[in-house]
Amino acid sequence: xxxxxxxxxxxxxxxxxxxxxxxxxxxxxxxxxxxxLACCAIEMMATNASSYDLERFGIFPRSxxxxxxxxxxxxxxxxxxxxxxxxxxxxxxxPRYVLSMGSCSNCGGPYWExxxxxxxxxxxxxxxxxxxxxxxxxxxxLIGGLMKVQELIRMEQIGLSxxxxxxKLAEKSIDPQPVIDAERQAARA
Amino acid sequence: MEEGRALPxxxxxSAAAYAVIREQFKGAVSDFDANETMPFFEVLETEKWPEIxxxxxxxxxxxxxxxxxxxxxxxxxxxxxxxxxxxxxxxxFGHRIAVKVKCPREGGSIPTAAYVWHTANWHEREAYDxxxxxxxxxxxxxxxxxxxxxxxxxxxxxxxxQESYHGIKVPY
Numbered sequence: 001x002x003x004x005x006x007x008x009x010x011x012x013x014x015x016x017x018x019x020x021x022x023x024x025x026x027x028x029x030x031x032x033x034x035x036x037l038a039c040c041a042i043e044m045m046a047t048n049a050s051s052y053d054l055e056r057f058g059i060f061p062r063s064x065x066x067x068x069x070x071x072x073x074x075x076x077x078x079x080x081x082x083x084x085x086x087x088x089x090x091x092x093x094x095p096r097y098v099l100s101m102g103s104c105s106n107c108g109g110p111y112w113e114x115x116x117x118x119x120x121x122x123x124x125x126x127x128x129x130x131x132x133x134x135x136x137x138x139x140x141x142l143i144g145g146l147m148k149v150q151e152l153i154r155m156e157q158i159g160l161s162x163x164x165x166x167x168k169l170a171e172k173s174i175d176p177q178p179v180i181d182a183e184r185q186a187a188r189a
Numbered sequence: 190m191e192e193g194r195a196l197p198x199x200x201x202x203s204a205a206a207y208a209v210i211r212e213q214f215k216g217a218v219s220d221f222d223a224n225e226t227m228p229f230f231e232v233l234e235t236e237k238w239p240e241i242x243x244x245x246x247x248x249x250x251x252x253x254x255x256x257x258x259x260x261x262x263x264x265x266x267x268x269x270x271x272x273x274x275x276x277x278x279x280x281x282f283g284h285r286i287a288v289k290v291k292c293p294r295e296g297g298s299i300p301t302a303a304y305v306w307h308t309a310n311w312h313e314r315e316a317y318d319x320x321x322x323x324x325x326x327x328x329x330x331x332x333x334x335x336x337x338x339x340x341x342x343x344x345x346x347x348x349x350x351q352e353s354y355h356g357i358k359v360p361y
Contacts, residue, residue: 116350
């Protein structure tokens with residue numbers, strides 16, 4: 001997968017493309033903006049903490065939108081917060097990625113009908129790259145979503161639009177179900 | 190009040206407190222409702238509410254020094270809005286009582302109790318935010334939870350959410 005796995009030693013030369021190097025650098029140090037909106041944020045914090053240790057992915061929350069390239073929308077986005085979310089998104093430097101975590105920010109969640117104050121999906125105000133379902137999603141799900149963001153970055157090329165990268169991701173993405181089934185079979189045996 | 194069935198001590202205490210209020214304000218307050226969950230009475234003359242509140246707080250036999258909660262209510266059938274104040278005498282007598290105050294649904298107002306119990310300040314703002322009744326004399330009557338330019342009052346029974354807010358679609 002990564003360059004380090006190839007075992008670079010003894011002043012060897014690695015030949016790769018610029019795209020690969022850029023993508024590798026970006027996906028290996030995704031810095032999410034450290035803000036949580038509701039209970040999903042608790043799961044996000046748990047994912048950041050020692051048990052799930054997001055730092056092994058190079059993912060480390062930053063306190064300023066100007067230093068972050070990933071926005072994890074963790075929780076219920078109220079109408080009041082929606083405009084602030086947009087402002088924060090606009091303050092982030094490009095390339096920026098958005099991960100919508102949990103039912104509320106995906107589509108309004110339990111507030112879809114009677115929640116007069118809830119934005120029915122954060123994708124109404126900012127473009128979302130990856131949606132993580134769950135209420136709230138377990139840390140494993142969030143890590144899955146973050147790995148999906150990494151996979152998206154791996155699809156990127158200079159001159160390729162985000163829409164094309166997402167299309168490429170949809171075409172090339174691996175269905176995890178056979179892998180999961182194989183793991184389960186192995187665990188049973 | 191049912192005959193032949195002794196009221197719990199807490200309700201008896203509330204009834205005793207009510208008797209003091211009734212003696213002072215006569216027809217301005219309704220009869221006492223001796224339910225066990227939360228015994229209450231209603232203020233029939235809405236404009237007398239601050240006077241009653243102050244009396245309840247300061248009378249040596251009452252000393253309702255603590256407002257536990259103030260909730261708003263909507264009575265569409267009666268064309269009225271109302272509040273329910275849960276009052277207690279903390280550390281003094283330990284008795285409690287709820288007071289209901291009502292006003293007309295459109296353009297109605299209730300005099301504020303924010304100067305009697307400071308807790309009422311934000312509680313009344315919330316009741317205003319959700320139901321839209323005015324609190325005359327309130328020091329700072331603004332919406333507290335909804336955005337300031339929100340349309341309508343969300344907890345009214347006939348509330349319909351607005352189509353868009355600052356260009357963002359609101360309904361699902």
